[in-house]
Amino acid sequence: NQLQFIHLSFQEYLTAAYLKANITDTDRPERFVRLAANPSWWETLRLWAALIANENPENLEPVLLRLLDSGSRDGLFLAGTILADGVGKEPTFFRWLDEFIGKIHEFWSDETFTVLKSWARSRKEERRQLMEAKLHQAGKEAQTWMAWIRVDVAAQEAKLSSLPPPESKTELTSLVIQSFFEFSVEVKSLAVHRIHAAPDLLWPGSTAPWIVLLRLLPSCRSRLGQYLQVFASSFRQYETLKEIGLKLNRLIGASLHLKKIEFSGNKEGNLRKFIRYHDPFGRYFRRYFAHDWKRDWDHWKYAWERDWERNFECYLMEDNFFATFSEFLFPTRISPRAILAHETKQLLPLTPPEWQPEMRLFEVACRRSFDPKGDPEPFRDALRQYEQERQNDHPIWPLLARLIARDLKKEDQGFKDLEHIIRNPEQSGLPAPYADAVRYWWRGDLLLLDGSEITLDQLLGIDLPYLEEMPDELDWGEE
Numbered sequence: 001n002q003l004q005f006i007h008l009s010f011q012e013y014l015t016a017a018y019l020k021a022n023i024t025d026t027d028r029p030e031r032f033v034r035l036a037a038n039p040s041w042w043e044t045l046r047l048w049a050a051l052i053a054n055e056n057p058e059n060l061e062p063v064l065l066r067l068l069d070s071g072s073r074d075g076l077f078l079a080g081t082i083l084a085d086g087v088g089k090e091p092t093f094f095r096w097l098d099e100f101i102g103k104i105h106e107f108w109s110d111e112t113f114t115v116l117k118s119w120a121r122s123r124k125e126e127r128r129q130l131m132e133a134k135l136h137q138a139g140k141e142a143q144t145w146m147a148w149i150r151v152d153v154a155a156q157e158a159k160l161s162s163l164p165p166p167e168s169k170t171e172l173t174s175l176v177i178q179s180f181f182e183f184s185v186e187v188k189s190l191a192v193h194r195i196h197a198a199p200d201l202l203w204p205g206s207t208a209p210w211i212v213l214l215r216l217l218p219s220c221r222s223r224l225g226q227y228l229q230v231f232a233s234s235f236r237q238y239e240t241l242k243e244i245g246l247k248l249n250r251l252i253g254a255s256l257h258l259k260k261i262e263f264s265g266n267k268e269g270n271l272r273k274f275i276r277y278h279d280p281f282g283r284y285f286r287r288y289f290a291h292d293w294k295r296d297w298d299h300w301k302y303a304w305e306r307d308w309e310r311n312f313e314c315y316l317m318e319d320n321f322f323a324t325f326s327e328f329l330f331p332t333r334i335s336p337r338a339i340l341a342h343e344t345k346q347l348l349p350l351t352p353p354e355w356q357p358e359m360r361l362f363e364v365a366c367r368r369s370f371d372p373k374g375d376p377e378p379f380r381d382a383l384r385q386y387e388q389e390r391q392n393d394h395p396i397w398p399l400l401a402r403l404i405a406r407d408l409k410k411e412d413q414g415f416k417d418l419e420h421i422i423r424n425p426e427q428s429g430l431p432a433p434y435a436d437a438v439r440y441w442w443r444g445d446l447l448l449l450d451g452s453e454i455t456l457d458q459l460l461g462i463d464l465p466y467l468e469e470m471p472d473e474l475d476w477g478e479e
Helices: 008-022 028-036 039-055 057-069 073-083 090-103 110-121 125-140 145-157 171-179 187-192 210-214 220-232 238-256 266-275 282-316 321-328 335-350 353-370 377-389 396-404 413-423 434-442 456-460
Strands: none
Touching: 008 039, 028 039, 028 057, 028 073, 039 057, 039 073, 039 110, 057 073, 057 090, 073 090, 073 110, 090 125, 110 145, 125 145, 145 171, 171 187, 187 434, 210 335, 210 353, 210 396, 210 434, 220 238, 220 434, 220 456, 238 456, 335 353, 353 377, 353 396, 377 396, 396 413, 413 434
């Protein structure tokens, strides 16, 4: 007493035909609204709508209007997928388009992509062109970089042309959007590059490979500056920014200085067992990635799950070059250390010759960092070799390498010298753009929407350490 279908489309079409034959005109709008709450029904509902329109286009209009009047996201999104098929009246399409563009600023979900992909496949070029014009107008009027990014992503997913830059009156918004297209070492651009350091696949390459080295610093101040720059590009209220900063400081400080994790529960145990078998990053995963995953879980659950799902597929690929670039710029992870320790040889061809001595030095420093009880001589040899090969006479690189290799302690003069550079980069003798990069990436200075700047100490009213020793590695015990 069961039927099976070779393809789901047959079942969906027959279901749509049944609904058309058995649901009255009066009950039809409410049935659409009720079923719209389940996206697995959407394809069937699209077919049902097409059957209704083919018989009499006027009969579909009450359905579309009821979906829009329902006030639900599901109703709005389902109406968009139906309109992409070319049915419905033009005034209804214009109403939907205005409401949809307004909603994408408020939320984004899998169903948002479903709607946009429907329009990417749509053959109704006139409507697609009208949609493109509306998205471009919304992009020009965007008041924040996040609003512009959302509209631009919508245009790309719908296979429409990319948006022009917004006509923003704030320099910060313009700089952030420009940073998505090119890497610049101009002073203020160095500040805004921190905003998309977390999610974006950005390798500075021949422009500024030293930015990656800056990300190695184990500092609450540095990470706090990265996160707060995101909020500073969206909030004008000083007190709001201060409140966010104080909360983030507590979270970041707690996570950075967590020394030992007691694994409990199925997720951490399974992760620990599973990742043990995947090289070349198995050691990195075992000794640190799972540590980060556990300690950040309570605070970053949604973003962490999303990033883990996306990036773990990369690690399972035979060619992990994509993962190499991706992992470089995740501020909540140890990735720069792990990638430099394992993948420097892949990155050297993308690095200008004058910066290759630093890359080789930090490869050894990062390896030493993961193995603090191992032989220190390879790092000391690399440091001596670097002094002979270096073409950049900047003291921060050998000092940072010693810090990463756990060869620099608080009582050492080198530690005090590096701390002084971070505290007063303007007086350190570093040339531009390195002094400005230290000011933003290490000291954590913020660029505000009105174009002014503020230090973390001025904003939060507390004294944050400028430099910290490398935190202890996680002790996994016997494996």
